[in-house]
Amino acid sequence: MAGLVNNLLILFLVFQNICLGFRSPLSVFKRYKDTTRSLSSECFGSDHPVISLGLSDFALDIRMPGVTPKQSDTYLCMSVPLPVDDEAYVVDFKPHASMDTVHHMLLFACNEPSSTENYWDCDEGTCKDKSNILYAWARNAPPTRLPKGVGFRVGGETGGRFFVLQVHYGDISAFRDKHKDCSGVTLHMTHQKQPLIAGMYLMMSVNTVIPPGEKVVDADIACHYKRFPMHLFAYRVHTHKLGKVVSGYRVRNGQWTLIGRQSPQLPQAFYPVEHPVDISYDDILAARCVFSGEGRTTETHIGGTANDEMCNFYIMYYMEAKYAVSYMTCTQNANPDMFRNIPPEANIPVPVKSDMLKMMHGHHEETKDSDKTSLLQQAKNEEEEILDQNFHIEEAVEWPGLDLKLGQVSGLALDPENNLVIFHRGDHVWDENSFDSKFVYQQRGLGPIEQNTVLVLNPSNAKLLHSMGKSLFYLPHGLSIDKNGNYWVTDVALHQVFKLGADNKEPLLILGVALQPGSDKSHFCQPTDVAVDPVTGNIYVSDGYCNSRIIQFSPNGLYVMQWGEGTETSLGTARPGHFHIPHSLALIPDFSQLCVADRENGRIQCFRLETGEFTREIKHKSFGRELFAVSYVPGGLLFAVNGKPYPGEAELVQGFVMNFSTGEIIDTFIPLRKSFEMPHDVVASEDKTVFVGDVHARAVWKFASIEKMEHRSVKKAGIEVQEIKESETIVQARLKNNPESTDPLKKQEKQHLVGQTSTGVSFVLITTLLIIPVVVLLAILAFIRWRKTTVYGGKGGGGLNLGNFFASRKGYSRKGFDRLSTEGSDQEKDEDDGTDSEEECSAPPPLPAPSSS
Numbered sequence: 001m002a003g004l005v006n007n008l009l010i011l012f013l014v015f016q017n018i019c020l021g022f023r024s025p026l027s028v029f030k031r032y033k034d035t036t037r038s039l040s041s042e043c044f045g046s047d048h049p050v051i052s053l054g055l056s057d058f059a060l061d062i063r064m065p066g067v068t069p070k071q072s073d074t075y076l077c078m079s080v081p082l083p084v085d086d087e088a089y090v091v092d093f094k095p096h097a098s099m100d101t102v103h104h105m106l107l108f109a110c111n112e113p114s115s116t117e118n119y120w121d122c123d124e125g126t127c128k129d130k131s132n133i134l135y136a137w138a139r140n141a142p143p144t145r146l147p148k149g150v151g152f153r154v155g156g157e158t159g160g161r162f163f164v165l166q167v168h169y170g171d172i173s174a175f176r177d178k179h180k181d182c183s184g185v186t187l188h189m190t191h192q193k194q195p196l197i198a199g200m201y202l203m204m205s206v207n208t209v210i211p212p213g214e215k216v217v218d219a220d221i222a223c224h225y226k227r228f229p230m231h232l233f234a235y236r237v238h239t240h241k242l243g244k245v246v247s248g249y250r251v252r253n254g255q256w257t258l259i260g261r262q263s264p265q266l267p268q269a270f271y272p273v274e275h276p277v278d279i280s281y282d283d284i285l286a287a288r289c290v291f292s293g294e295g296r297t298t299e300t301h302i303g304g305t306a307n308d309e310m311c312n313f314y315i316m317y318y319m320e321a322k323y324a325v326s327y328m329t330c331t332q333n334a335n336p337d338m339f340r341n342i343p344p345e346a347n348i349p350v351p352v353k354s355d356m357l358k359m360m361h362g363h364h365e366e367t368k369d370s371d372k373t374s375l376l377q378q379a380k381n382e383e384e385e386i387l388d389q390n391f392h393i394e395e396a397v398e399w400p401g402l403d404l405k406l407g408q409v410s411g412l413a414l415d416p417e418n419n420l421v422i423f424h425r426g427d428h429v430w431d432e433n434s435f436d437s438k439f440v441y442q443q444r445g446l447g448p449i450e451q452n453t454v455l456v457l458n459p460s461n462a463k464l465l466h467s468m469g470k471s472l473f474y475l476p477h478g479l480s481i482d483k484n485g486n487y488w489v490t491d492v493a494l495h496q497v498f499k500l501g502a503d504n505k506e507p508l509l510i511l512g513v514a515l516q517p518g519s520d521k522s523h524f525c526q527p528t529d530v531a532v533d534p535v536t537g538n539i540y541v542s543d544g545y546c547n548s549r550i551i552q553f554s555p556n557g558l559y560v561m562q563w564g565e566g567t568e569t570s571l572g573t574a575r576p577g578h579f580h581i582p583h584s585l586a587l588i589p590d591f592s593q594l595c596v597a598d599r600e601n602g603r604i605q606c607f608r609l610e611t612g613e614f615t616r617e618i619k620h621k622s623f624g625r626e627l628f629a630v631s632y633v634p635g636g637l638l639f640a641v642n643g644k645p646y647p648g649e650a651e652l653v654q655g656f657v658m659n660f661s662t663g664e665i666i667d668t669f670i671p672l673r674k675s676f677e678m679p680h681d682v683v684a685s686e687d688k689t690v691f692v693g694d695v696h697a698r699a700v701w702k703f704a705s706i707e708k709m710e711h712r713s714v715k716k717a718g719i720e721v722q723e724i725k726e727s728e729t730i731v732q733a734r735l736k737n738n739p740e741s742t743d744p745l746k747k748q749e750k751q752h753l754v755g756q757t758s759t760g761v762s763f764v765l766i767t768t769l770l771i772i773p774v775v776v777l778l779a780i781l782a783f784i785r786w787r788k789t790t791v792y793g794g795k796g797g798g799g800l801n802l803g804n805f806f807a808s809r810k811g812y813s814r815k816g817f818d819r820l821s822t823e824g825s826d827q828e829k830d831e832d833d834g835t836d837s838e839e840e841c842s843a844p845p846p847l848p849a850p851s852s853s
Contacts, residue, residue: 049063049080057192059187060163060189062186063096063165065118068178071172073168075122076122076167077166077167079113079115079164079165084191087191089152089153089190089191090152093185094185094186095137095185097183102170103138104268105168105185106133107164107165108133108165109132109134110126110162132326135185135270136236138269144269146198147318150233151196151198154189169181195320196318198316198317199317200315202312202314202315204313204330205289205302205311206591208301209299209301210291210296210299210300212297213293214293216291216292217292220336221311221331222336223330223334225281227281228320229279232315232317233273234273235260235262235314238311239291239312240308242309244290245290246263247261248261248285249286249287250284251284251286256286261350263352266352287311289313290347391667391688393688393704395670401701402701407426407451408853409681409698411423411476411478411681411693412700413683414683415502416483419458419459420457420462421455425475426452426453427449428443428474430492443493447471449469452467452469454479468500472507478530480585488500488530488539490524492527492544494514495512495518496513496524524544527543528544538555539552539554539555542585549562549564549565550564564579565577567601577605584597585630591660594609595632595638597627597630602619602626603618604619622651625645626644627643628643633684634686635686637660637666637688639656640655640656641656641680643679654669655669655692656668669690677696677697680693690704695853
């Protein structure tokens with residue numbers, strides 16, 4: 001009998017939890033409405049920001065809270081939190097704006113707005129973290145429409161938790177009556193998983209120069225596409241006032257297919273792609289901006305000030321959900337020669353009527369310089385959002401290259417086809433017997449290395465494609481490859497720099513004197529690395545272990561200049577331009593800078609290419625005392641590796657990913673197989689595939705970027721299990737503590753909007769689940785009564801009384817059942833008082849010295 005009673009208790013509790021599970025969406029809307037900022041009463045409908053559209057769909061109204069701009073060309077921003085904690089999808093946009101008052105609107109998604117005020121001046125920024133553009137509206141421009149089954153993913157573990165609306169008020173003459181504006185956009189959102197995920201691809205020129213008076217200047221951008229197929233459905237162009245036309249194309253097998261073409265002087269909204277365009281692996285995405293320098297008296301560069309220009313081509317696309325990437329960029333021109341075949345239409349300006357120009361610029365062509373700077377500063381803020389930081393670097397554990405039999409790996413590079421090139425020392429070793437006190441090589445009797453020291457590998461399967469360098473080198477060190485595919489290497493024993501053709505056995509150029517260390521214009525002393533400017537062809541050499549300088553040569557090897565000097569260790573802190581082993585170089589063509597891994601000072605120093613002028617230092621405690629190598633990826637990412645900590649220090653030997661603009665560390669990475677011993681060089685591709693060569697481990701690791709949006713997390717009882725899915729099947733499961741929320745109040749205020757119904761469970765199924773426990777309970781009661789009648793001869797003694805049963809249990813109160821503990825469970829705590837009439841099933845709320853490598 002006791003067993004039957006216990007079963008009844010369990011069934012009752014299950015029934016109660018089922019009731020709790022299907023909480024009414026109306027209570028969630030009510031709670032969200034209470035926590036949403038109050039808006040101006042003049043904004044009709046703005047006091048109802050969330051509207052239920054069914055079991056899984058809802059609308060979110062994002063409006064300016066009744067603002068009156070004080071001057072023309074004002075940018076105002078406001079934010080709205082995502083009213084759900086779990087993942088949702090934006091599937092449609094409905095703008096609410098008049099061309100009489102609003103010049104354009106942009107909608108961003110991010111995790112931390114720049115301000116917590118009701119609204120703020122956008123000069124303060126839109127978001128403190130990475131933000132993505134979801135929507136744009138401009139006067140006279142068509143609204144953005146997402147294809148059926150396509151949505152922008154927000155919320156959950158990977159999506160943005162806030163929407164930020166930016167509104168540009170151009171001409172404020174319409175506000176003479178001091179009325180308040182409530183322009184904005186309504187989002188149609190759903191919890192139903194979308195089979196296709198929308199994203200943004202930004203093509204941007206970063207190094208265009210427009211000479212004064214020049215009638216036609218082209219800015220070309222092109223990148224090879226190396227991901228899963230994507231389908232394009234909208235585009236947007238952007239320049240400042242010198243732009244005449246911007247065109248974007250897909251190039252496949254030499255055939256150019258138009259994505260979109262528009263004048264940047266027309267409303268800069270997203271326009272639909274007229275004919276469907278799909279992008280497949282190894283297609284080329286190409287764009288051209290046509291400028292005119294007429295009327296300018298000085299050169300115009302890419303930038304965010306009133307006197308600068310921009311060349312941007314935005315593409316909205318969608319991909320299959322399992323392969324989706326939310327944001328991609330292209331900032332280089334991978335194949336300049338191909339633009340000889342660009343369709344003629346790309347060079348023909350789109351005519352723009354004068355009245356459209358006035359509308360475009362808000363009738364304020366002659367604003368004060370300070371106003372122009374303010375206006376364009378916001379454009380700069382928008383365009384700075386080019387870095388895709390939504391990723392993590394993990395080792396590609398099935399890559400077989402780790403098992404290659406190599407000598408000491410000193411240098412790595414990627415050739416123009418993205419093949420991996422390794423520079424290693426074969427059977428030679430750099431040890432304490434290699435040099436005397438004057439840095440003269442002591443092991444010449446061994447002769448040059450008899451193995452091929454330059455290996456070209458397929459980056460996917462590590463198969464050898466080509467090899468060279470036999471009998472040329474004694475102690476290889478640095479390696480880089482120029483835009484024409486030539487190899488530039490250094491040999492610390494020979495004290496020389498070599499330029500090698502990919503198919504030439506003999507060097508094309510040699511700098512330095514063999515086996516003779518020195519510090520003048522024609523000698524090196526253990527040179528470490530080389531970098532070649534893809535624009536000018538100028539050569540930069542880091543020299544080296546026994547000199548502390550960077551030397552610039554002309555493309556044909558003539559000395560131009562040098563900078564740098566040794567660090568004065570007695571000062572304690574290394575000064576700018578002082579080096580203690582300039583060990584590795586990274587050329588930053590996007591910003592015309594050269595960055596140096598200042599090894600023993602544990603930092604990165606950057607300098608202007610033209611003058612050698614110091615621009616910045618990047619240094620972090622996690623670097624430790626040594627930073628060995630640095631590599632740059634077009635678009636704004638720096639990769640670096642450090643050295644082993646000194647005795648008593650605890651910094652990890654690891655790789656770093658940094659934002660070049662800010663210097664902040666975005667990510668770190670370590671190998672899963674073996675361990676770093678002395679990672680000596682690092683190289684990365686634009687898709688964030690990273691290779692690290694280790695001089696002591698004699699190994700090369702491959703790492704790959706895993707989009708964080710592809711992580712699926714299962715949280716249970718303080719444990720998080722991450723399953724990572726990626727095209728190379730890089731799978732790692734890890735357990736880690738799930739930290740408490742840093743803002744529990746916000747988490748409690750944001751309840752699951754249509755939360756439990758988002759699973760798509762139908763009304764019939766819910767009803768069935770509710771009825772089944774009741775039917776089972778009645779059946780068991782009937783059985784018990786029959787049983788008692790049988791056992792006790794029809795007498796009713798000992799009839800079941802749930803009240804008496806619970807009263808016999810310790811802690812029972814007749815004011816109601818005791819609160820069920822939710823500690824350690826997945827259920828979100830409910831702060832409602834349980835009195836809402838809509839909730840029929842409610843319950844009370846739950847409670848040494850530098851090494852010579």
